[in-house]
Amino acid sequence: MHKLIKLFCYISMLSIACMGCQQNAENENKQEGKEQTQKQASTAENNTQQSPKTILFFGNSLTAGYGLDPSQAFPALIQAKLDSLNLPYKVINSGLSGETTAGGKSRISWVLREKVDVFILELGGNDGLRGIDVQSTRQNLQAIIDTVKAKNPETRIVLAGMQIPPNMGPDYTAKFRGIFSELAEKNNTALIPFLLENVGGIPSLNLPDGIHPTPEGHKIVAENVWKVLQPVLTEGNM
Incomplete structure (x- = not known):
């Protein structure tokens, strides 16, 4: 009888110990699950708080969408x-009507105050229309x-090529057209x-001035850019 009582007590203590181990394991699992959930929530919050990368369109009235609502200009269509x-990605339209390459050169530092991931340079058209020296x-x-x-070596640059009507003479027209491919290669x-x-020189796709695209023209320009x-x-991999 005495031995039975001892055996019963031993079994009871063993059961209590096992229950304690099980409880500790459950607590550890709960803590690990809680930490994992917190980690996932923190990661999701960080991803949410990350700012979109910036695409800056730096150009003249073509970029600005002259004569149209800004939402109809090709930068907005790219957005x-x-x-x-x-x-x-967040698109910034930094188009300024009448801008020349000299004007762009003078304001570029101000425009680059914030980090730019992709820089699309659309200038030169007004230089050509005014007959400005090609070398300049x-x-x-x-x-x-x-x-x-210099501001950010990692910025990806896209150069928008331009052509002008032949009224400036074939020599000037050819040299002007060659600027962009030469700079892109260099x-x-x-x-x-x-x-x-597929827009320039087509009356139905341009405003009455024959220079600035209509909303339909901008849709085609946007496709040219997107390609x-x-x-x-x-x-x-941005």
């Missing part, structure tokens, strides 16, 4: 495209590119061969 694809235009564009690189930047491809911009975003 809509990015949003539809759930890509984390080239130097100004190079200075703008140099400033962007600086290893992406190139939009001709921003106004070059999309690979830049993909290759940069």
Whole structure:
């Protein structure tokens, strides 16, 4: 009988000990689960708080969307495209009507006060229309590119090519057209061969001035830009 009582007590103590071990294990599992949940919540919060990357369009009245609502200009259409694809980019339209490459050179530092991930340079058209010396235009564009690189070497640059009507003479027209491909090759930047491809010189796609695209024209311009911009975003893994 005495031995039975001892055995019973031993079994009871063993059961209590096992229950304690089980309770400790459960508490440890709960703590680990709580820490994991907190970690996941923190990660999600950090992802939510991350700012979208910036695409800056730096240009003249074409970028600004002269004569149209800003929402109809091609930079806004690019933003809509990015949003539809759930890509984390914010487009900034820094187009200024009448801007020349000299004007762009003088204001570029002010524009680059914030970090820019993709810089799209659309200047030169007004230089060509005014017959400004081609070498001066080239130097100004190079200075703008140099400033962007100096500010942030990781910024991806896209150069928008431009062509002008032949009224300035075939020699000037050819030299002007060549500026953009030469600079793109020299600086290893992406190139939009001709921003106004399938738009320039087509009356139905331009305002009465024959220079600035209509809303339908801007849709085509946006496609011209997207063909070059999309690979830049993909290759940069940005």
